[in-house]
Amino acid sequence: MLNLMEINTIENDTGKVVRVLLVDDEDSYRNAIARRLERRNMVVSQAPGGAACLEYLGDNEADVVVLDMKMPGMSGLETFKAISKYHPGLQVIFLTGNAAVAEGVEGIKAGAFDYLSKPIEIDHLAGKIRQAWELKRLEAAREQDKIFRRRLEKRMIHTQRLASLGTMSTGIAHEINNPLAIIKESAGFMRMVLDGSGQMPEKEMLFKGLDKIEKSVDRARRITHQLLGYVRKQGHELTPVDIRQLTEDTVVLIKQKTQAKKVSVQWDTEPEHQMLMHTDPFQVRQVLINLLENAVDAVETGGQIRLSLDRKDQTVCLKVRDNGSGITPENREKIFDPFFTTKPNVSENESGTGLGLFVVHKIMTGLSGSIHVESEPGHGTTFTVCLPEWQSN
Numbered sequence: 001m002l003n004l005m006e007i008n009t010i011e012n013d014t015g016k017v018v019r020v021l022l023v024d025d026e027d028s029y030r031n032a033i034a035r036r037l038e039r040r041n042m043v044v045s046q047a048p049g050g051a052a053c054l055e056y057l058g059d060n061e062a063d064v065v066v067l068d069m070k071m072p073g074m075s076g077l078e079t080f081k082a083i084s085k086y087h088p089g090l091q092v093i094f095l096t097g098n099a100a101v102a103e104g105v106e107g108i109k110a111g112a113f114d115y116l117s118k119p120i121e122i123d124h125l126a127g128k129i130r131q132a133w134e135l136k137r138l139e140a141a142r143e144q145d146k147i148f149r150r151r152l153e154k155r156m157i158h159t160q161r162l163a164s165l166g167t168m169s170t171g172i173a174h175e176i177n178n179p180l181a182i183i184k185e186s187a188g189f190m191r192m193v194l195d196g197s198g199q200m201p202e203k204e205m206l207f208k209g210l211d212k213i214e215k216s217v218d219r220a221r222r223i224t225h226q227l228l229g230y231v232r233k234q235g236h237e238l239t240p241v242d243i244r245q246l247t248e249d250t251v252v253l254i255k256q257k258t259q260a261k262k263v264s265v266q267w268d269t270e271p272e273h274q275m276l277m278h279t280d281p282f283q284v285r286q287v288l289i290n291l292l293e294n295a296v297d298a299v300e301t302g303g304q305i306r307l308s309l310d311r312k313d314q315t316v317c318l319k320v321r322d323n324g325s326g327i328t329p330e331n332r333e334k335i336f337d338p339f340f341t342t343k344p345n346v347s348e349n350e351s352g353t354g355l356g357l358f359v360v361h362k363i364m365t366g367l368s369g370s371i372h373v374e375s376e377p378g379h380g381t382t383f384t385v386c387l388p389e390w391q392s393n
């Protein structure tokens, strides 16, 4: 049975009174210090050695431990290491032998609050204990604040996810229902004609009906395609990527669209010959396609798109600059919202889904990157996407 002596008589009010654990192998010395600290309104418990100290802390709480450095059995430093490991919030003040500065410094290096050399001046010790207690309370408050913030962030992310899931589902249902309604209507018209219940229309009318069906199917496919491109690749496939090469390959991919409008796509300044980074090439390509397609849609026939790649502070930034219509400040607020589009008729057969930038934003967030837009209505727009050079799982 360990010799643990509880001499505290004052009620343990943890908010107002500092709880001290005094650890020293010299009984009379320890008793004397304890009595004098109690007179200074502290709650003092005692332990005659390192093992007793740890046993006490296993079952009881304390704010500050005053620990003799030189004790038989477990030394002060060993005891301190165990305290730091199992009770990290506790503050420790070492008591060292006369003129044992090196020992005290060793204690501070190990992470103790401070040390005092014996013989100690009791008010000096009481003052140190109060300072250590203040620090402990400050650190506990900071820790609480951190936990609170973390919980709040988690809850906010969850709420945002639910909200965006709701917006998305409503949007998808709406956007898919539109083409479905058109298909249904056109099919109904053709059935009527085949049933002989209506007048046989001109062949041209039938082709118009078929056109409507095909356009609606295309639109629904574009929507699911955009969304799948982002959802399917949620689990990143991270590999080394030459971002310069990837950008140039992507420009080739949309060549049909650029050539149809005689749009030139060029490097603003030539990037490094090979620009390696570690990321998900499929998602980055999707981002590039969506930004480039938007730029092509925004410019007049013969318009220009300029690209640049920069590497700084372990971040790679790609700029897509066009000299197109620009974005009004009012629309600027909405461009990342799902289904926001100003393109009722991108081309003869297509209208915008309004999912391009939404997907870009989602991908960039997933890859710990950022997206930034600058635009001058009537003059052009620059989208800048930045990614960490090294993406880890």
Ligand SMILES: Nc1ncnc2c1ncn2[C@@H]1O[C@H](COP(=O)(O)OP(=O)(O)OP(=O)(O)O)[C@@H](O)[C@H]1O
Pocket: 290, 294, 295, 298, 322, 324, 325, 326, 327, 331, 335, 340, 341, 342, 343, 346, 351, 352, 353, 354, 355, 356, 357, 358, 381
């Ligand atoms: N480079 C740009 N210049 C001018 N406006 C742009 C540019 N990029 C995006 N926008 C605006 O942002 C809107 C949303 O873009 P987003 O890519 O999300 O959808 P979309 O291009 O309309 O449809 P989709 O991507 O399916 O073709 C566009 O309709 C357009 O108004």
Ligand SMILES: [Mg+2]
Pocket: 290, 293, 294, 352, 355, 356, 357
């Ligand atoms: Mg787009």
